[in-house]
Amino acid sequence: MRIFLIPNYGFCFGVKRSIDMAYHTIKNNKTPAYTWGHIIHNPQVVAQLEKTGVSPLDSLKGIKPGKLIIRSHGVSPEFIPKAKKMGFEIIDATCPFVQKAQEYAKRLCNEGYNVVVIGAAEHPEVQGIIGHTNFRATVINDLKAIAKLPRVQKLGIVSQTTLSPEIFAEMVGKLLSKAEEVRVYNTICRAVISRQQETLELAKKVKLMIIVGGKNSANTKRLAELARSQGCEAYQIETKSEIKKQWFKNKLSVGVTAGTSTPDWIILEVVQAIKNLSLPKKKPRK
Numbered sequence: 001m002r003i004f005l006i007p008n009y010g011f012c013f014g015v016k017r018s019i020d021m022a023y024h025t026i027k028n029n030k031t032p033a034y035t036w037g038h039i040i041h042n043p044q045v046v047a048q049l050e051k052t053g054v055s056p057l058d059s060l061k062g063i064k065p066g067k068l069i070i071r072s073h074g075v076s077p078e079f080i081p082k083a084k085k086m087g088f089e090i091i092d093a094t095c096p097f098v099q100k101a102q103e104y105a106k107r108l109c110n111e112g113y114n115v116v117v118i119g120a121a122e123h124p125e126v127q128g129i130i131g132h133t134n135f136r137a138t139v140i141n142d143l144k145a146i147a148k149l150p151r152v153q154k155l156g157i158v159s160q161t162t163l164s165p166e167i168f169a170e171m172v173g174k175l176l177s178k179a180e181e182v183r184v185y186n187t188i189c190r191a192v193i194s195r196q197q198e199t200l201e202l203a204k205k206v207k208l209m210i211i212v213g214g215k216n217s218a219n220t221k222r223l224a225e226l227a228r229s230q231g232c233e234a235y236q237i238e239t240k241s242e243i244k245k246q247w248f249k250n251k252l253s254v255g256v257t258a259g260t261s262t263p264d265w266i267i268l269e270v271v272q273a274i275k276n277l278s279l280p281k282k283k284p285r286k
């Protein structure tokens with residue numbers, strides 16, 4: 001069986017930066033250290049960081065102040081002064097591309113546009129973006145939601161950074177009928193686009209795709225959808241332990257791709273585990 005791995009796997013720039021910042025923060029650190037939420041959507045990386053003494057928080061109430069790392073998804077602007085006031089030292093690892101989306105949303109709002117964010121309302125990145133509009137922006141995730149929007153004078157649009165360009169284009173096309181003036185900022189991240197393109201290309205060549213990444217990672221889920229859109233059998237796994245031998249029965253080739261928050265070592269372990277499946281079993285020595 002031939003195994004194909006996408007050319008550019010591993011952490012994207014923003015995720016790598018946030019992990020590096022977290023490890024740098026805890027080096028020679030004497031105070032407690034925390035991340036606001038899970039630093040990335042990958043349980044194995046979160047567990048590794050926890051072992052070094054960095055705990056993820058979902059509330060600051062009753063927590064002994066220390067260093068608080070803001071993950072690449074960013075936060076709503078009122079959060080940082082509030083945390084500082086409570087005695088936390090902020091290490092802001094918000095991805096610069098997410099910051100751009102936050103700035104555009106804020107600018108649109110200040111210039112009188114009704115802001116629409118295309119993405120998943122519950123995702124922390126989207127929560128941070130709408131926070132920059134004082135929670136005045138509307139979040140939409142599908143075409144049905146567009147039908148319910150009122151027609152307005154000025155409409156401003158930004159996107160969650162991990163959205164697929166095709167979905168964004170389709171939604172923007174429909175939104176054009178909702179206002180006289182429409183301003184669009186394409187805030188989809190280049191790293192996400194190229195990961196999606198490489199996955200699509202690979203999915204065209206094989207019948208089976210293995211997608212490696214956190215079950216809670218939006219961009220990893222999207223890769224699985226894209227692979228299936230090419231008629232591939234596709235399985236999303238977090239680690240090699242989830243691989244099932246029967247997936248590979250009668251398959252001459254398999255493609256492996258991974259979300260932008262999946263570390264190299266997990267991906268390479270998966271590739272090795274698939275290779276091991278096709279190795280002939282050693283005969284026991286007599």
Ligand code: SF4
Nearest residue numbers: 012014095097161189
């Ligand atoms: S996917 Fe893009 S926007 Fe998100 S963290 Fe990575 S580089 Fe930043």
